[in-house]
Amino acid sequence: MDHSGPNHTPAAALGRTRSHAGSGHTLRLAVFSAKPYDRQFLNSARQSHDTTLSNLKITYHNFALSQSTVSLARGCEAVCVFVNDHLDASLLQSLHDYGVRAILLRCAGYDNIDLAAAEGLGFFVANCAYSPESVAEFALALIQTLNRKTHRAYLRVREGNFNLDGLLGRTLCGKTAGIVGIGRIGLALSRILVGFGCRVIAYDPYGENPSFLNYGAYVGSLDSLLSQSDIVSLHCPLTPQTRHIINDHTLQRVKPTAMLVNTSRGGLIDTHAVVSALKDHRLGGLALDVYEGEESLFYVDHSGDIIEDDELARLRVLPNVLLCGHQAWFTEESLEQISECTLGNLEDYLTGRNCKFSLVHREKTVAATPQDAGQVAASGAGNGMH
Ligand SMILES: NC(=O)c1ccc[n+]([C@@H]2O[C@H](COP(=O)([O-])OP(=O)(O)OC[C@H]3O[C@@H](n4cnc5c(N)ncnc54)[C@H](O)[C@@H]3O)[C@@H](O)[C@H]2O)c1
Secondary structure, eight states, X not given: OOOOSTTOOHHHHHHHHHHTGGGTOOEEEEEOSOOHHHHHHHHHHHHXXXXXXXXXXXXXXXXXXXXXXXXXXXXXXXXXXXXXXXXXXXXXXXXXXXXXXXXXXXXXXXXXXXXXXXXXXXXXXXXXXXXXXXXXXXXXXXXXXXXXXXXXXXXHHHTTOOOOTTOOOOOOTTOEEEEXXXXXXXXXXXXXXXXXXXXXXXXXXXXXXXXXXXTEEEOSOHHHHHHHOSEEEEOSOOOTTTTTSBSHHHHTTSOTTOEEEEOSOGGGBOHHHHHHHHHTTSSSEEEESOOXXXXXXXXXXXXXXXOOOHHHHHHHHOTTEEEOOSOTTOSHHHHHHHHHHHHHHHHHHHHTOOOTTBOSOGGGSOOXXXXXXXXXXXXXXXXXXX
């Protein structure tokens, strides 16, 4: 079926879905980088969208969307992608050529898509919101694991070694925690850290969130935050402005005993600089859920492979470094919310309804009109993230 014709609008697609249910029109969604849990939760969420998405056919691909796999999106109205599917201008052009018109990110971050190019091609693009606590609680788990060395204690006790040498930690109560970026996750982590008795400070150049003032105080610069903090936790998005926000220069401000935690995006940290700081004892510890070079590694079993990334190899063996494979989001609740939000976004696109999670200006997308949709609320700005 050719979806690229001039009369193609999302609402028209919905109209066919609703009123031509028996006509054989199928609305196709291709889900890339799909794991068994994605299938399970999307299939289950789908049941609550049965009326509106009755003719939806979901195809799951367990590999990433890339130039070599994009042809599998041919004939699909929409694709659904995850954090390491990299949608640059050329891939977007291919998707467009194959007739795809909507891109559903089943994640919060959107640094993996060239939004300007997507908007230029008229794509609908939306991300997902889900429990910020899932990520904030994981950041706390990393902080306390690295601090109290429970990962090493667990291994020792399994071997019958009850010696405490090398397991000395520090009490969190009374320490200063610096949060870089007070959005949903930064705010949730602030609340948790206050519960531990920490003094919480934050840096966010894009304005103050009044709710944060219940938990801590803003400082005026990243340097000021870094020089005061015993724990530094990164929660800003990856953008051209924040790429390598932790680098040789900013690491000079960090206390040599401080712990750096990154559950946001790997590109926020210059890995080479942070490895040097750890080797020179200029940084006390590092906990990463995300990594600059994760795209070619994470979410796949490489235990039988030789991993060629030397900086990752160095990080994996340092005793004051804790690495995880981008799992902070990975809770049952988040999967439920992501799946529900993804299908909700698809419905918004199809009906022309205002989409809270739209990342593109509505008027530039191949938009449905309310008349087409036969219902629907006013259109307008999406989630304000353009
Ligand atoms: N590891 C995971 O599983 C996981 C899961 C969800 C989200 N994330 C990452 O976490 C990030 C934050 O998520 P969120 O929902 O809290 O986002 P959000 O948009 O609610 O908040 C981001 C905050 O960062 C601030 N910010 C932007 N540039 C900044 C800068 N230069 N310095 C300091 N602050 C800056 C923004 O003003 C905003 O307040 C996402 O962008 C995503 O990359 C990771």
